[in-house]
Amino acid sequence: MSAQLLQLICFYAFAAVAGISALMVITLRNSVHAVLSLVLTFFSVACIWLLAQAEFLAIALIVVYVGAVMVLFLFVVMMLDINLERMREGFIKFLPVGIVVAAVMLVEMLALIGVRAMHVMTMGPDPAAAAGMSNTAWLGQALYTRFLLPFEIAALILTVGLIAAVVLTLRHKPLTRRQNPGDQVRVSNRDRVRVVKMAAERPQESES
């Protein structure tokens, strides 16, 4: 009983932190602070997933989003020189549009929740626990056997995206001097120093 209570308390604590930090993302004025509260949001959500015993998803969320995506995001935000005054100028002008978009999204989300509530499915038993193996092992087997094709398609799409990003930013400038490490390693002293043989000379007497 008390272990369950502890779990419930933990859930509400993590959920509260996640909610508050998500709010802070859009209310804080300092953009670096906003990014950091987004990191905190991800972290608390990962903790909630851990409570639900989805350990692989929780740690993958931290590795991928906290460890890589948000670090790059933080870089970009740090490098940008954001002028807050200019960003505030159009606030009143665009307020009606913003309210309309927000209202439409709210209605759509409520409708989605309503549709889901109409045909509620009770969750089956945890397949990992039923198979008697750890969550991560079950996920790995499922991904590479039952869901192999979707998994490979997702990998292909990501690879295409990666190559596209590289190609888009690749610019050949004709005058760029580039290093070839192979040539650098193969260089010998004969390429760099020329030894000249010449007869000894006497310095000319100056006239003064």
Add this chain to the structure above:
Amino acid sequence: MADLLFHEVLIPVLLILAIMLPVVLTVAMFVYWERKVIGWMHVRMGPNKIGPLGLFQAFADVVKLLIKEVVIPTNANKFLFFLAPLLALIPALAAWAVVPFGQGLVLANVNAGVLYLLAMSSVGVYGIILAGWASNSRYALLGAMRSAAQVISYELAMGMSLVCVLVLAGSLNLTAIVDAQAGPKGIFDWFWLPLLPVFVIYWISGVAETNRAPFDVAEGESEIVAGFHVEYSGSAFAIFFLAEYANMILISFLAAVLFMGGWLSPFPVSWGWIGHGSILWLFAKAFIFSFFFLWFRATFPRYRYDQIMRLGWKVFIPITIVWVLVAGCMKYLGWVTIGG
């Protein structure tokens, strides 16, 4: 309720202390050992004035750092300035939770131990970036950028080399990984042999991950003074120092656990008492690996920044990707025996 508190709170806290305090003490003595070893390699004496053989030098340093003033630069972001050292230290210490010291001698025997380690090492980069940004200094920001780019790049090579270990061991649990390396041939049953290229890459990536020489462009004294922690003094600097050294020792322990059989003995079991596994073997292996850190520092000149990036992306990552396939074939064709 009191029973629950005792079992779920008090005992774990005591166990955590039983790991943390030795780690911090080891860091202190490791700093002394580093100065001594590098001194010998430079044909100097190293610290030898405070205490017998200079043994108390590390504690004198700690006291000096703790009583110095912490200077906050003008226009620095105060909150992040003080948060950054903590963000660097917490993951460095938290990662120790899953390190197995012996059969069943582990604080948290989690199933996804290797993933947890990857997560902790990737979170540690926040301390560095925030320190660089919050100091409001050009040098610190440049150092933070270099360091973060380097850590992210080498994390990929490191993660891929860990994938090879996982393929062979068939588990993410560190204790299971060590058990998979047990066998009648002793040292030749460990993963370093079938995974030799990956083992070397793991180790070099580990050195690069901790921003140690020859990959310490993030500190680069001759160019950017000291990098991300240039504005830190006193105890705040000491915390960064502690985090860096705790990470070095952690990487050494992980190299021993993942590739060198953890607590297993290098001799065959049939040789009697010397063939039995013991925590002392693990300590000896980790000590040798941590010695390599110091050896590298005294031996190699610093890499240039573009060379570091080239090595990580164009050399290490392709090799590890190929070796994942090789490891898969080894496992599939049964070339390596897993577990005794």
